[in-house]
Amino acid sequence: MKMFSSSKGVALLSALLIILILSLVASNISGLLLSDANNESIVEKSSSHQIIQNTSTKILQDYIQESLASNKNKINKDMFKNIQSYQISFQGYQLDFKINDKSNCFNINALFIERNGNLINNPATAQFFKRLLTALEVQDFQIDAILDQIYDWVDKDNIPRQNGYENYYYSGPAINIKRFTSKRLFFHISELKNLPSFKSLNTDIMSSLCVIPWTTDLIININTLSKSDKKLFANFLLKFDEELSETIINKIPDEGFESINAFIAFADIDFDNDSLKFLSTKSHALEVSTLISSNISTSKFISLIKIKNSKINILDVNKLY
8 A cells, every 4th residue: 555755845845944934034023023022012012923923824824835736735644743843933932833634524514515606405415414413412303403404594595494494583583683594605613503403512513513614515634533533534434433433543644645545445444435425635724823922922823724726825813812
């Protein structure tokens, strides 16, 4: 079985990333940092942290783009380890990075197919979604309500399904905060809180769900699965087995696999053939956490990086503290 490994080009990029961060930070914000060291103004510290974060995230974006090109668009744990091993120190500031694959969850938007400007239900992903919720111990009647309410929230008509709700419910007298169904794909996972069927779901269930706003594809990256994904991955097995799922995940090498066929040969077990189409060696999105610290202040930034058609873009940056 052939597996891909880190190339010399990737190793060179790793070194270049460190050099670029140091050189760009030095040339672009040296003056501000020196001023910051002598001035304890919270505003100025926040500004310098933001500039450092923006600079480092842009360089990480370029690094990931180059890594994808050199690794045939594959994303693996080796790439994550390279990034997370950086601890850049500069004029009293230290930068630490952490990266996660945001694709390894069920993308709610994958329940739909975009066709000629219209959104239609996707029966294949709905079946996988039902299997996942069943594995997470959601009752059948709850699953029916969840699906119908998602469909009614997105579709353009005002006709409720058997277990769904349309505008009459969300704007009715029993609702304190009036709203209307969005009639579009979901932008953020928090939108699901509008649906009554989601209010009783526990954190464990919600952690297996996500919203990738720019795609209706469902892609689970086998190369970046972790122990926490064992219930999600167990749905790809012919017979749901959480313990076996965890065992397989633990054996996946950090360099990953070139193809799903190589992984199937490696695992040497029976898979659910209908679900295999959702396994990949690629990803939709990455989440990069940047911790900027000094002896007087600390800031943490979360960047969502969009991956589409082998192109990398920073979609959003949020400061946590």
